[in-house]
Amino acid sequence: MDLIWLIPLLPAFGAALNGLVGIRFFSKRAAGLVACTLMGAAFALSLWAFWGLLGLPAEGREHTVRVAPWISSLPLQLSDGTIGSFDIPWGFRLDPLSAMMILVVTGIGFLIHVYSVGYMHGEPRGAYARFFAYLNLFVFFMLMLVLGDNFVVMFVGWEGVGLCSYLLIGYYYTKKSASDAGKKAFIVNRIGDWGFIIGMFLIFTTFGSLDFRTVANAAGTMPVETAGFGVVSLITLLLFVGATGKSAQIPLFVWLPDAMEGPTPVSALIHAATMVTAGVYMVGRNAVLFTHAPETMQIVAIVGVATAFMAATIGLVQNDIKRVLAYSTVSQLGFMFLAMGVGAFAAGAFHLMTHAFFKALLFLCSGSVIHAMGGEQDMRRMGGLRKYLPVTFVTMMVGTLAISGIPPLSGFFSKDEILFKTFLSNKVIWGFAVVTALMTAFYMFRLMSMTFFGGYRGPAWETGGHGASSAAAGHGKHGASPAVAGHGGHGASSAVAGGGGGGHGHAGASPAVAGGGGHGHDAASGGGHGGHGEWHGPHESPKSMTFPLQALAVGAMLAGFFGIPAALGGDNAIEHFLEPSFVARTVVAEHTTAPASAHETGPSAKGASQAMATPGASPAEAAAEHGVAGEASSEGGATHEISWLGEMGLMGFSVLVGALGIFVAWRFYVKAPEIAENLARRWAGPHKVLSNKYYVDEIYDATFIAGTMASARGLWTFDARVVDGGVNGTGWLTMFSAWFSHLIDKYVVDGMVNLVGAVLEESSFVLRRVQTGLVQNYALFMLFGVFAFVSVYLFMR
Amino acid sequence: MITITHYMVLSAALFTLGVIGVMTRRNIIIILMSIELMLNAVNINFIAFSYHLQNAIGQVFAVFVIVVAAAEAAVGLGIILAFYRNKETVNIDEMSLMRW
């Protein structure tokens, strides 16, 4: 476990290799190989570290490695007047939370790297290496972020991932929209980072340290700010601002949808699985602080649910497959923050993990679809792909079910946990959350059905003779014929390639074509989609892409079982595992079990007791209770205000909701597509608003950006008029004085110089006779001198 | 009995020879050699005194004089070569480019 510092370094090395050498010299194969191997190594290493961590006693699961000092002890004054030492080491800490995170980052990262090898193969060599360099660099920073044992190291990662997301969103920098999106993401993040930085300053001045553990312990001894809005609340609020920036919460969520301009693996890795969850991770990392600031918790919860709801509503009507996923990401993040807000940190983190799995899966599947459609992203031009992309279809279905919260897939457990905790803390928020869940299920299945079910609505592709016409005829009609046409086309094309006649094309309908189809498909996937040049119609993706899909699908199915809630007879394993990361502790070794620790450390016990004392406690206290008191959740539902039955009921209800959403979506988009259009027509107004994403971008343009522009123009005018005026004035002054001094120079100084010159000239006219230019004559004069001296000596002897 | 004076007279004579060489010859190489003669005269003085004062410091300075002589010869001959390359002569009377 002392080697954890190596985990970030491996990808960093890969990035250096690809970025410095690779862009110039590596073949695609080499570049991909380097990136993937190093990621694999990092993954293996993190697994090993994780294993080591499990080896430790439950409460001792925390291991800090100080690689080197970075900023060594600057004396700085603290808020209480004492002088603290600002001392930042390059420290890495492995504890349950970060362990989970590194597993997610490296594991999913590894799969996505593999996926990218196939997905990006169309890129030119240099760009290919560049892509992998960026990707590795991102992973490096992400690992710094999660492993850092103090705010500053975390912040390094924090900024780094921002940078990488900028680079990767703008990966197709020749595309204006892409580079704009990159800038947007970067700038919006800046706002969040501002909050984060201020928060850091405040933390240091308050606690005199930036080490997470120290801060947490220090905060643990402070009273819970139930009454007033104290310094801790302020800190947490600022940190939360940072989180909203990184994790795309209201009001800073606008960048994430645009971020979909980047390559799909990037969207999967950065904008679904890892980076955007950094905010959540950060909140969880400072759970103790947050639990001591109920008001902030409240805000977090509300913002979270609002974001979830809003994003979901927008997701309902989007047509770009990736944008739908983007908005669903935003809304899932909203769920996580909701969890954080109601104090269910473990649940939030749990959802983070499961979400990482199924959302990455979904994105990669969408990538596969886009790949298959030759770059087409609009769902209205897809449909019926089920036949062409069997693997993608199945895996994506798994992902969709997972996100819709259908048991026993992973999404169910995590989301249900969140809903449950929310229900305990605040019914209203719970209501919104449930509706959001419903909508989630709905739009996800809308996506599925528009993509995979129904008839093929996509563009025609070049085929052999008869196949083409039938394909053209088949469009828009029932879904079978285009499929056949497609097969015919495939067969024909391959046949043409093989030198056969159009016969295959004719036989398109006959079952024998399956071979032809497969044949053609091979041809297509082999030479055909090199660089998406000519497009042979939808086709399944190469192995390197489908393998990650399957792997992630398995993950999405099983990830849930880490956290089977007590109600279902499981012990909430992940929650126990993560608990130590969220509570304040003085010394690890001193106590053995979670409840004990909870009782000893003052504030947590206090929070708990309050919760016990007053039933129907305020959400804040409830939050405090759930956040801190380890025993509450560890003893299963028993101590909650509601019974086992109630919990089961809630569970069933949420499942029901999910199912309902699915059914509706199926009804609308598979059974009778016209319904959807009718609805859209009837509710034209809201539909417009939604499909324009509540005009948020426009509002921002109108207010902030326009405002900035205006102020800039004003400043420019000031500069042009006042500052330049002053400069010019001085210029004139200088010129005048120069002219004056020039007069003096000309007549006084030069006069003297000329005088001297004249005198010298006259005198030298006489004296130069001496200057014969004969060395020996000069020597002779010296000799005269010698003679003089010697004679002086002679007579004065 | 040889006294210090003998040596001084010797060195004075040698020095004068050098001076005469410098004064009368026009071949610059020979002039340089005459300068070497003078330096040797100086050295003779140093050594003689170090012997008669029973003090080694004189020899030390003789060493320095030799060093200076070496440097002077190197640079001087370098100049002569450069000059010869330009004017095909070593006659000092033709090295009067700097007169009026």
Added chain:
Amino acid sequence: MVEAVAFYSLAALILGFGVLVVTAKSTVHSVLFLVADFLCVAALYVTLQAQFLAVIQVMVYAGGIVVLYLFVVMLVNLKRPPEAHSDPRRMGRLGLVMAAAVMVELVAIFALGWSKPEVTGGGGLSPNNVEQLGRLLYQDYLIPFEVASVLLLVAMIGAIVLAKREL
């Protein structure tokens, strides 16, 4: 007795060769005489208990510097006699006279007696004084020694710069 013989003979040789150096027609001959002169001077040093200096004299002067002169003499193979043209404004004669005058004055000083410096001990001059010399050079006169080495370095570079046709 022996000392006197040695001195007078050596002095005669030194001065004789000196005259030849100054008067020799051919430059090469004059160089040869210069070498001879130096050898005699070295011999004189030996009589003055300065063996080290004597050897140095032979090594540096005879073995080094004068070889340099010889090289230069051979490098400048002259088309016409070196001292053909003589500038009318040269006052060679006057120089001769002045030199003689100075000589006379000096001899006069020696003859009329002069304030001899009294012997300042300096620990005496051991007959085998190489170590003594070395100690003086490297302890009391270390700085001048280093300066001298720097001077040599500079001279070397200067000579190269001057003599090299194109740099």
Added chain:
Amino acid sequence: MVEAIILPLVKIVIVLVAVLVTVMYIVLLERKVQAWVQVRLGPMRVGPHGILQPLADVLKLFVKEDITPVKADKWVFTAAPIIVLVPALIAFAVIPFGKTVTLFGTTMPGYIADVNVGLLYIVSVAGIGIYGIILGGWSSNSKYPLLASLRASAQLISYEIAVTMTLVTVIMLSGTLSMVGIVDAQLAKGWWFGFMQPVAFAIYFIGGLAETNRAPFDLPEAEQELVAGFHTEYSGMRFAFYFLAEYANMIVVSTVATTLFLGGWLAPFPNVPALSLLGLVPGWAWFILKTFLFLYVFLWVRATLPRYRYDQLMRLGWKWLIPLAILNVVVTGLLKVLV
């Protein structure tokens, strides 16, 4: 009186004769060695196995006509060979040939003179030898000799620096300039300086080859380029002088090397009791043995190595040997200070 005048004179005579005879037979030896290396027999006619060949050569040189070119500078032309030969011979004055022994009640030192600056004396005397070469080349007023003499002298001066540097290291080790002192120092240290200063030894050997214009550095006599080097115009006795001087110089280099690096007259490992019976062999025998070892290597090298090109020669001298030698001095100094 005896010890002051007679003894030195006797020794001088002995040494001179020995050197001259050695020279004569070195020539024969050289021809023989080369013949053997090239699987020939070498001179066989004059006397058994050509033993008397040298005498024949000498006779030839004596009776040959002694030509002086018309346009040559007579005096210098005549003086040059002498100027070469004399230093080569007087260098032997300070070389210790053996232990100081006592014969007939008179102590008989194994050297002609023990000057306290013996080493420098040799160096400076060798320096004088250059004049002979330059002047010989110049005075014969012919282009090949001139070129050769310039080459030779340049070569000599270049390599003299490196060689002198190596001598400096030896001086640093022994702490004296006297040849006898150096040998005694080796006896005291128990190590020949050849073992303590392998680098210096190597450099000295190479420099020695170059200074004596031996192969592979025999450019001044490169027949292919300039007829026979600086003594092209010489013949008869004067040529014999050059010839003599060259070989005498070889011997000087060898003897000096023996004295400095191979412990002069010392038996090998004098301080190893096991080898003490080597001490029974008289010192001068060891000395001669070592010297001839050296001379043999000279001949061997000539028979083995091809000739250098001139620029290669200069590069070797200035860019390799001199820096190496200086480095060696520095290292030796450091070791002396540290160890």
